[in-house]
Amino acid sequence: MQNTNSYYAVIFTSKNTDNTDGYSKMAEQMENVAKKQYGYIGFESAKETIGISISYWENLDAIKNWKENSAHLFAQEKGKSDWYSWYKVRICKVEREYEFGDLGLSN
Amino acid sequence: MQNTNSYYAVIFTSKNTDNTDGYSKMAEQMENVAKKQYGYIGFESAKETIGISISYWENLDAIKNWKENSAHLFAQEKGKSDWYSWYKVRICKVEREYEFGDLGLSN
Numbered sequence: 471m472q473n474t475n476s477y478y479a480v481i482f483t484s485k486n487t488d489n490t491d492g493y494s495k496m497a498e499q500m501e502n503v504a505k506k507q508y509g510y511i512g513f514e515s516a517k518e519t520i521g522i523s524i525s526y527w528e529n530l531d532a533i534k535n536w537k538e539n540s541a542h543l544f545a546q547e548k549g550k551s552d553w554y555s556w557y558k559v560r561i562c563k564v565e566r567e568y569e570f571g572d573l574g575l576s577n
Numbered sequence: 578m579q580n581t582n583s584y585y586a587v588i589f590t591s592k593n594t595d596n597t598d599g600y601s602k603m604a605e606q607m608e609n610v611a612k613k614q615y616g617y618i619g620f621e622s623a624k625e626t627i628g629i630s631i632s633y634w635e636n637l638d639a640i641k642n643w644k645e646n647s648a649h650l651f652a653q654e655k656g657k658s659d660w661y662s663w664y665k666v667r668i669c670k671v672e673r674e675y676e677f678g679d680l681g682l683s684n
Contacts, residue, residue: 479586479588479667479669481586481588481631483621483631485678485680485681514590514627514629515625515629516623516624516625516626516627516628516629517623517625518622518623518624518625519623520621520623521623522621522622522623522629522631524588524590524629550677550678554677554678555678555679555681556676556677556678556679556680556681557676557677557678558674558675558676558677559674559675559676560586560671560673560674561671561672561673561674562586562669562670562671562672563669563670563672564667564668564669565668565669565670566667566668567665567666567667567668568665568666569663569664569665569666570657570661570663570664570665571592571657571661571662571663571664572662572663573592573663574592574662574663
């Protein structure tokens, strides 16, 4: 993950409905489309009781641009109609960070 | 989760080692101790390939105070010696947020 002086994190926390039709495929597609967007830095996600997905962006413009991407708009609508009973989006400025250990080359 | 005008998110992403002895118990203890700290707002976590834990705090002082809590310092040392091969901590200011649907009373 590239790390410029200042960047943003979009925290997406969610609860899914029982309907998982097409969800994984769409999630994978969206990750692939996001990667090609201007200002994209990286992506992390994990799911247990709730899902947490965090995408990292160079600036607020890049976040706005991604939010308005047509494929992403379609996914957002499907998310609200089919897959999510709840979600929350937080747009955050990363002010400080530090790291321990080695993530490993394969990750 | 209480929501004041401005608040912070601490994003903790991690990869675990194969050693899980005492890990879940410690994680549960830390969540209970954190809840009693000044400025604590809430906590969310999920784990798959990586673990993502996000704690929410009223201000940077509260985050510093929690980082220096003695029980938490002990847990941090155990984390580095035993449980984590990698982690990254990002301290973020939540600048904007929005929500969809209903999380449900039981959550």
